[in-house]
Amino acid sequence: MTTTETSLQDAGTSAAATPGSRVVRIGTRASALARTQSTTVADLLTERTGLVTELVPISTHGDVSREPLAQMGGTGVFVSALRDALLRGEVDLAVHSLKDLPTAPPEGIALAAVPPREDPRDVVVARDGLTLGELPQGATVGTGAPRRVAQIEALGLGVQLVGIRGNVDTRIAKVRDGELDAVVLARAGLNRLGRVEEATEVLDPIQVLPAPGQGALALECRADDDLVAIVATALDDAPTRACVTVERVLLAELEAGCSAPVGALAEVAMGEVGDELWVRAVALSPDGTLAVRRSAAGPLDDPVALGRSLAAEMLADGAADLISERPAT
Structure with missing residues (x-):
């Protein structure tokens, strides 16, 4: 095992240890x-x-604050501290959940690699092994994501959506302790932690589309560092990068942050003349009563154009107005 862990204060000296x-x-x-x-x-x-590698743990604003993500601004709350450490030369590579990245490109930083994506779907962890549809009217379901809230509300199940924050353990504990009847999480996170068997249901994207970029990781380096090319060659997965590029371009064109009620999922599918990109997307009002849903297909080698064209269709149908609505209080 060549991976070690160091504090941020010790990072400078340990980097020169060999x-x-x-x-x-x-x-x-x-x-x-x-x-x-x-x-x-x-x-x-x-x-x-x-x-040789070593981990440098860094605390972000999103980890420290207990405010709802939307109130903190949503976009970038888990990212900025890692990027600052990169630019200061305290770390050489930052690992993010790609769905947390702002869509605007950061100055001086390169997205070196997007490794192969985990299953991007959402899952339910519910009491008594129940699915979302089996929960009784009024059951409490925890999620901090406006995207999940809006799409679950749109299903008309009569459950009560409760805002929650915290890590996987904290959220699942609320179900085990009887505080909530269920929570909704990303399947990728549970799988990476070796806990995917705790999910009682995997949500079909037809019902609940994941967040743009969900299930994928983003590896960032300083743009002028030779490490960019090394990491790209070793770890970048071209099909995954193409898929998440479509999703993130769509999000950017809709001018929606990572906490907006927008879901999108692109996949590589067989077309008439070979592989192509197929993408589904939804933009919703916060209460889920109104939605703009669209899908499109395009060339695998031009994900940017596909994301832009699909976003243009959704904007023409009023998607921006839905996203900008404030939740009812």
Whole structure:
């Protein structure tokens, strides 16, 4: 095992611990899920390049604050501290959940790689092994995502949506302790933690589309660092990058942040003349009563154009007005 862990204060000295060789300092959030994701990246990078790596835990505003994400601005609350550490030279590589990234490109930072994506769907963890549809009227379902709230409300199940924050353990504990009847989580996170069997239902994207970029990781480096090319060659997955590019371009064109009630999922599918991209998207009012749903297909080698054209169709149908609505109080 070549991956070690160091405090941010010790990062500068440990990076030079091996004379003549580089130790790649990987910035990660401190949660169990983030560290699991970053360790996987570190191990793969070492396996494929021979580089020695170490994890540098960094606390972000989103980890410290207990405010709802939407009240904190949503976009970038888990990202900015890692990017600042990159630009200051305290870490060499930052590992993010791609769905947390703002859509605007950051100055001085490159998206070096998007590794193969995990299953992007949402799951339910409910008491007594129940599915969402089996929960009784008035059952309490925890989620902090406006996207999930709007889409579940649109199903008309009569459940009560409750805003929650916290890591996977914290959220599932609210079900185990009887505080909530169910919570909705990303399947990718549960799978990476080895806890996917705790899900009582996997939600069909026909009912609940995932967040743009959900299930994928984003590996960022300083744009002028030779490490960009090394990480790209070792870890980037072209089909995954194409899919998440469609989703993120759509999000950017809709001018919606990562906490907006927008779902999107792009996949590589067989077309008439070979592989192509197929994408489904939805923009909803906060209460789920109104929605604009569209799908489109396009060339695998031009995800930007596909994302823009689908967004243009949705904007023409009033998607921006739905996204900008405020939740009822």
